[in-house]
Amino acid sequence: MATVDLSALDPAADPLPVLRELLAPLGEAVEAERLTGGMFATTFRVTLADGERVIVKTAPTSTDRLLTYEADLIRTEALVYGLAADRPDLLMPRVLHTDFTRQIVASDVVVASHLPGTPLMSAGFGPSGEDPRTDRADRELGALMARLHTVIGDRFGYPNTATGLQGDTWVEAFGRIVEQLLADAAQWGTVVPDAEVRAALARHADALAQVDRPALLHTDLWPGNLFVDVETGELVGVIDTERAFWGDPLLELSGADQTGRGPVPTALLAGYAEAASAFDLDEPTTAARLLLYRMFYSLLLVVEIAPRGYVGDWLPQHRATAEANLRWALDELAALDAPANA
Structure with a gap:
């Protein structure tokens, strides 16, 4: 069988022939079923002959529309799931199979176990403070973050x-990450306030320098990547670790609310504090770092809008929100005294 590009497969085409070949080591x-909702990977939920369900995930085959950090992201997902293999408290799938040969499918593939539960984004919970299921999910997410951040890297x-x-x-790593985003923006003709972003990083370098342990960060713990029990709000699963990196645990708070400005849910902070040292968001250098991370996500x-080729009625509002949040974060950072002068 010729190599197949699953990301470009016609929706009406049958993916089973290539999936059978790919999954032969696991069964027939x-x-x-192709899963929709993601903006990056192509994902299938596959049932094997013995009734087991698995998740097959593959990256885009074409790399000319990727941001720099997105190179080989599926391998990062497999790496993080592997790190969590002996940590059931991290609630992640098990890696069942990987194929990085690109001989069956034209890009990297990770096959993981199917998790129970319902995505939090579609669970129908009410607002925090009003629905106890939401408060439980937030509290358990905070505790999950704290457990994840006990996994420490080398760099x-x-x-x-x-x-x-x-x-x-x-300071060095985060500076390179942000600087490469600015380079990607320039490559795609996206106008951003790059001088202000660089100035904010320089002014608050001392705040970033307080981070001395490279903790494992999921970085994308939004409700679409969390699975819950719809009856109780219990957090039962976490997926999509392809954007993980080693850094400041505080960044995780922004990653869980990438289009927001705060405040961070009280229950989430309480859950984190139950399992680790509490975040003091009122402390000046901590507040500065959180603003830097809100700047980063915005x-x-x-x-990413241009390289992803986003289209749709939702796009103008999405762009306006991201640009407004970026402006807000930069203005808030500018209003702070630089930590070195505090």
Whole structure:
């Protein structure tokens, strides 16, 4: 069988022939359903002949529309799931199979166990403070973050060293990550306030320098990547670790609310404090770092629009929100005294 590009497969085409070949080490694939909702990977839920369901995930085959940090992201997902293999408290799938040969499918593939539960984004929970299921999910997410952050790496930055987005210090690594986003923006003709972003990093370098342990960060713990029990709000699963990197645990708070400005849910902070040292968000350098991370996510959301080729009625509002949040974060950072002068 010729190599197949699953990301470009016609929706009406039958993916089973290639999935059968890919999954032969695990069993016979008898049914496949393409999962929608993701903006990056192509994902199938596959049922094997013995009734087991597995998740097959593959990256885009074409790499000319990827941001720099997105190179070989599926390998990062497999790496993180592997790190969690002996940590059931991290609630992640098990890696069942990987194929990085690109001989059956034209890009990297990870096959993982199917998790129970319902995505939090579609669970129908009410607002925090009103629905106890929401408060439980937030509290357990905070505790999950704290457990994840006990996994410590050797260096800061993205696991894929080919990107060059690493450093021996958090100041160095985070600076490279942001600088590469600015370079990606320039490559795609996206106008961003790059001078202001660089100035904010320089002014608050001392705040970033307080981070001395490269903790494992999921970086994308939004409700679409969390599975819950719809009756109780219990957090039962976490997926999509392809954007993970080693860095400041505080960044995880922004990653869980990438289009927001705060405040961080009280229950989430309480859950984190039950399992680790509490975040003091009122402490000046901590507040500065959180604003830097809100700046980072807003910048990322703006920059990725062009290479992803986003279209749709939702796009103008999405762009406006990301740009407004970026402006807000920069203004808030400008209003702070630089930590070195405090």
